[in-house]
Amino acid sequence: MLAYEQLLAEGFVTGRTGSGTYVSPGLGSGRRTTSADSAKLRLSRFGSATAAAGEKLDFSRPRQAPLLYDFAYRRAPVQEFPFETWRRILVRRARKASLRELDYGPPAGSLALREAITAHLQRSRAVVCDAGQVIIVNGSQQALDLIARVLIERGDRVVIEDPQYQGAHQIFQAAGARLYPVPVDRDGLDPAKLPRTGRLAFVTPSHQFPTGAVLPLARRLELLQWAKRVNAVVIEDDYDGEFRYEGHPVESMQGLDTEGRVIYVGTFSRTIFPALRIGYMIAPKRLVAALTAAKWFSDRHTPTLEQETLAEFISMGAYERHLRRARKANALRRRALLKAIERYLGNRAEITGDGAGAHIVLWPRTSDFEEAIIARAASDGVGVYPVSPYFLKRNKRIGLMLGYSRMNESEIREGVRRLGEAIG
Amino acid sequence: MLAYEQLLAEGFVTGRTGSGTYVSPGLGSGRRTTSADSAKLRLSRFGSATAAAGEKLDFSRPRQAPLLYDFAYRRAPVQEFPFETWRRILVRRARKASLRELDYGPPAGSLALREAITAHLQRSRAVVCDAGQVIIVNGSQQALDLIARVLIERGDRVVIEDPQYQGAHQIFQAAGARLYPVPVDRDGLDPAKLPRTGRLAFVTPSHQFPTGAVLPLARRLELLQWAKRVNAVVIEDDYDGEFRYEGHPVESMQGLDTEGRVIYVGTFSRTIFPALRIGYMIAPKRLVAALTAAKWFSDRHTPTLEQETLAEFISMGAYERHLRRARKANALRRRALLKAIERYLGNRAEITGDGAGAHIVLWPRTSDFEEAIIARAASDGVGVYPVSPYFLKRNKRIGLMLGYSRMNESEIREGVRRLGEAIG
Numbered sequence: 040m041l042a043y044e045q046l047l048a049e050g051f052v053t054g055r056t057g058s059g060t061y062v063s064p065g066l067g068s069g070r071r072t073t074s075a076d077s078a079k080l081r082l083s084r085f086g087s088a089t090a091a092a093g094e095k096l097d098f099s100r101p102r103q104a105p106l107l108y109d110f111a112y113r114r115a116p117v118q119e120f121p122f123e124t125w126r127r128i129l130v131r132r133a134r135k136a137s138l139r140e141l142d143y144g145p146p147a148g149s150l151a152l153r154e155a156i157t158a159h160l161q162r163s164r165a166v167v168c169d170a171g172q173v174i175i176v177n178g179s180q181q182a183l184d185l186i187a188r189v190l191i192e193r194g195d196r197v198v199i200e201d202p203q204y205q206g207a208h209q210i211f212q213a214a215g216a217r218l219y220p221v222p223v224d225r226d227g228l229d230p231a232k233l234p235r236t237g238r239l240a241f242v243t244p245s246h247q248f249p250t251g252a253v254l255p256l257a258r259r260l261e262l263l264q265w266a267k268r269v270n271a272v273v274i275e276d277d278y279d280g281e282f283r284y285e286g287h288p289v290e291s292m293q294g295l296d297t298e299g300r301v302i303y304v305g306t307f308s309r310t311i312f313p314a315l316r317i318g319y320m321i322a323p324k325r326l327v328a329a330l331t332a333a334k335w336f337s338d339r340h341t342p343t344l345e346q347e348t349l350a351e352f353i354s355m356g357a358y359e360r361h362l363r364r365a366r367k368a369n370a371l372r373r374r375a376l377l378k379a380i381e382r383y384l385g386n387r388a389e390i391t392g393d394g395a396g397a398h399i400v401l402w403p404r405t406s407d408f409e410e411a412i413i414a415r416a417a418s419d420g421v422g423v424y425p426v427s428p429y430f431l432k433r434n435k436r437i438g439l440m441l442g443y444s445r446m447n448e449s450e451i452r453e454g455v456r457r458l459g460e461a462i463g
Numbered sequence: 464m465l466a467y468e469q470l471l472a473e474g475f476v477t478g479r480t481g482s483g484t485y486v487s488p489g490l491g492s493g494r495r496t497t498s499a500d501s502a503k504l505r506l507s508r509f510g511s512a513t514a515a516a517g518e519k520l521d522f523s524r525p526r527q528a529p530l531l532y533d534f535a536y537r538r539a540p541v542q543e544f545p546f547e548t549w550r551r552i553l554v555r556r557a558r559k560a561s562l563r564e565l566d567y568g569p570p571a572g573s574l575a576l577r578e579a580i581t582a583h584l585q586r587s588r589a590v591v592c593d594a595g596q597v598i599i600v601n602g603s604q605q606a607l608d609l610i611a612r613v614l615i616e617r618g619d620r621v622v623i624e625d626p627q628y629q630g631a632h633q634i635f636q637a638a639g640a641r642l643y644p645v646p647v648d649r650d651g652l653d654p655a656k657l658p659r660t661g662r663l664a665f666v667t668p669s670h671q672f673p674t675g676a677v678l679p680l681a682r683r684l685e686l687l688q689w690a691k692r693v694n695a696v697v698i699e700d701d702y703d704g705e706f707r708y709e710g711h712p713v714e715s716m717q718g719l720d721t722e723g724r725v726i727y728v729g730t731f732s733r734t735i736f737p738a739l740r741i742g743y744m745i746a747p748k749r750l751v752a753a754l755t756a757a758k759w760f761s762d763r764h765t766p767t768l769e770q771e772t773l774a775e776f777i778s779m780g781a782y783e784r785h786l787r788r789a790r791k792a793n794a795l796r797r798r799a800l801l802k803a804i805e806r807y808l809g810n811r812a813e814i815t816g817d818g819a820g821a822h823i824v825l826w827p828r829t830s831d832f833e834e835a836i837i838a839r840a841a842s843d844g845v846g847v848y849p850v851s852p853y854f855l856k857r858n859k860r861i862g863l864m865l866g867y868s869r870m871n872e873s874e875i876r877e878g879v880r881r882l883g884e885a886i887g
Contacts, residue, residue, distance in 0.1 A: 076722065076723030076747050076748050076749055077722045077723065078691075078694070078696075078722040078723045078724045078747065078749070079694070080614070080694070080696060080724075080747075080749065080750065081614075081662075081694075082613055082614060082753055083612065083613060083614055083615055083616045083619075084616065085612045085613060085757070086612065086613035086614055086753045086757070087753075089612075089613060089752075089753045089754070089756035089757040089759075089760060090613075090752050090753035090756065092756040092759070092760070093751070093752030093753050093754075093755050093756030093757075093759075094752050096570065096752065096755060096756060096759070114566070115565070117562065117565060126554070126557050126558060129553075129554075129557055130550070130553075130554050130557070133550050133553055133554070134550060136738075138541065140738060141539070141541060141736035141737070141738050142538070142736070142737055142738060143732075143737045143738065144738055146520065176762070177601070177762035177763070177765075177766075178762060178763055180760075180761070180762055180763050181761060181762035184760060184761050184762065188507065188509045188510065188513075189506055189507060189509060189510035189513060189514075190504070190506060190507055190510055191507055192507045192508065195507075206760075209760060210760050213760060238505075267502075270502070270503070270504070270505075272502075272504055298500065298501045298502040299500030299501065299502045300502045300504075308567075312565035312566070313565070313566055313567045313763075314560075314564060314565050314566060314567065314568055314766060314767035314768065315766060316762065316763065316764070316765070316766040323500050323502065323504075324500050325500055325502070325504065326504065327517070328513075328514050328517030328518050328520065329506055329510045329511075329513045329514035329517050330513070330517075331517050331520060332513035332514065332516040332517030332520060333509070333510070333513040333517075335513075335516070335517075335520070336513060336516070336604075336608060336630075336633060336634050336637060337604070337605060337608050337761070338600070338601035338602060338604055338605035338608065338740065338762075339601070339602055339604050339737075339740065340740070341601075341740070342601075342738060342739060342740040342766055342769060343738035344738065344769075345766060345768075
């Protein structure tokens with residue numbers, strides 16, 4: 040229903056006229072006309088689901104004017120990214136690419152990249168693995184798709200957080216799963232509300248998407264206990280785990296897992312840039328063969344040049360330097376945001392999700408309509424986004440997503456000031 | 464059964480020690496040990512199929528020594544490829560990448576690339592389409608995977624050629640299809656042997672893989688008639704369609720289709736290089752939404768930098784210049800090959816597949832064993848590959864695949880001379 044807004048908000052629709060179903064003038068003047076396609080073709084159940092989603096990929100709607108103070112979320116902090124270093128590696132790699140690097144590569148990905156990711160995650164995320172468990176994919180979405188296909192049979196129950204990122208539950212649903220949404224509170228998914236059976240649970244414990252809750256250690260252990268009891272697999276999507284501002288980082292569920300039940304999923308879309316299309320999963324050893332072959336069946340492997348470039352970028356320390364810089368910059372942005380909210384909104388709003396990540400959720404105390412607030416803000420040059428589309432069960436509160444990784448501190452202050460007026 | 468040999472022959476296993484399931488020394492010395500993974504997890508039917516395939520992705524086997532005269536097939540003619548031009552575009556694109564090009568791109572692919580492909584295919588392959596029907600994917604394998612998921616329901620009948628490329632039928636089978644292999648003769652798939660029903664037919668009419676047959680116009684029309692009668696979709700994989708040596712090119716099935724039943728699939732793996740991971744499909748208008756959303760569900764979109772680079776490479780005419788050069792070089796290689804076979808093998812062997820593409824099949828008239836011939840050739844530095852693994856039903860004849868796109872003419876001559884001795 041709100042697919043287009045979501046596509047737009049999440050950035051994978053650029054809004055460029057016609058980039059979706061555009062018919063280029065002067066092209067396609069062949070013998071066939073649109074109306075000549077007479078075949079009535081039956082789709083699979085998966086195909087019916089994608090067709091319904093695809094009909095909403097309507098690029099013909101005009102894009103809103105660019106906003107001066109756009110609190111867009113799910114954005115990489117590209118201001119801090121060392122593009123010069125990146126390009127230098129890319130160019131050198133492109134120049135010296137051997138015949139081996141031009142031919143088909145291994146389905147699980149470049150060994151150099153898998154080792155670099157392993158070393159990085161062991162240092163920074165308490166992930167316990169060796170390079171043989173790392174499978175390189177085209178972003179976390181492909182990880183979820185491959186996992187869904189390898190584990191889910193039609194009718195299987197899949198536990199998801201509510202609210203939740205649509206990209207995840209859409210793919211589980213299209214794979215035939217029955218979704219079991221578990222409500223999220225200030226501490227994330229509530230283990231007391233887990234069902235008696237389940238094949239799979241998908242969670243974002245580092246910075247729950249969209250609420251931003253950090254799942255405490257006790258809940259992580261309870262969730263693992265549940266998985267053991269019902270014989271389920273847990274997907275730990277380490278969404279925004281790189282950005283943590285207060286307290287000690289909680290151990291990754293993958294690191295706590297003693298049985299081989301957790302698949303850890305990560306992406307470089309939020310720390311480098313999304314158009315790179317590189318993510319990874321860390322699979323229990325018993326699932327490595329099935330997931331690697333699933334990747335091979337799907338598209339052979341992820342492009343080699345970017346993998347080799349990324350491997351070198353990580354190994355030489357540039358990735359961790361970038362993360363430190365970005366973390367520092369995001370921390371300053373976050374402080375400016377929280378201060379401005381206190382100043383301009385005071386006790387007229389509540390905040391969740393400020394402990395980590397690069398967005399918060401603002402919950403205004405108002406009886407106004409969400410759409411009205413968003414429209415007033417937009418007319419004053421401020422972009423804020425509703426949290427409501429992420430809820431599977433009805434949400435009674437107004438919530439606004441405020442991403443801050445692409446703005447500077449004075450833009451943040453002015454944006455919040457104007458938002459305060461829009462909330463009224 | 465022959466998965467490893469196939470992987471090796473097809474080049475997506477590099478044979479590099481440990482690139483598959485290697486456990487890096489010094490890494491993974493966490494708390495968990497291999498034996499500690501106690502969870503017994505149930506896989507889906509798809510997962511069971513990929514697990515079985517994945518177990519054969521065993522990279523621990525030693526790679527054979529490099530061969531002096533390696534008639535490897537499915538290889539791009541990289542000697543002719545203008546890497547300097549390619550890299551110049553790549554570097555410029557990487558340098559000037561806008562924020563838009565770093566964020567998520569449109570799921571169907573870059574509009575510039577879709578328009579460039581449309582214009583190219585209209586000029587060279589008689590394909591009738593507009594840019595709105597082009598969906599960019601990560602090579603033709605992903606096209607087949609997405610089509611299978613969108614169209615095939617468990618138990619659906621899928622017509623394939625026999626012999627046939629495994630990458631295609633494996634994915635149909637994993638999607639739950641019942642395969643219906645139709646024998647291929649000198650003119651490709653025999654329409655008289657088509658079944659009474661079918662959901663999908665997968666064909667390689669330009670240069671049947673592996674036999675190299677070119678499907679005549681009459682058979683193309685018969686196949687389309689059949690598709691209409693049983694309400695099936697035809698996938699036309701334009702394998703090696705760029706390289707045609709004798710006679711007029713036959714019109715693409717996509718161009719002959721008046722009803723919107725043909726999905727045309729192409730790749731740049733055989734004309735640029737496989738590690739690029741870019742292919743495309745031209746879908747009937749009615750399937751565009753379902754297939755585009757399937758791509759979006761799977762992995763959002765193909766990496767942007769390579770798409771933009773390729774778009775410029777095609778638009779500026781460099782791609783067609785490269786194809787002309789490669790066609791000319793392959794034609795000389797092919798002539799050297801046919802002459803050498805005539806000289807050194809005479810009437811001791813028959814040839815198929817020499818009308819197009821970059822490989823032939825040599826059918827020696829001998830009562831010797833295939834394995835014995837291949838082993839003798841290898842011990843003399845010559846790489847030839849059995850056609851038998853591509854047959855679904857038992858094949859009675861010995862056939863050897865000889866690719867020639869990576870060799871020069873004198874290597875080809877000497878390779879065939881030695882092969883003649885190995886055949887004896």
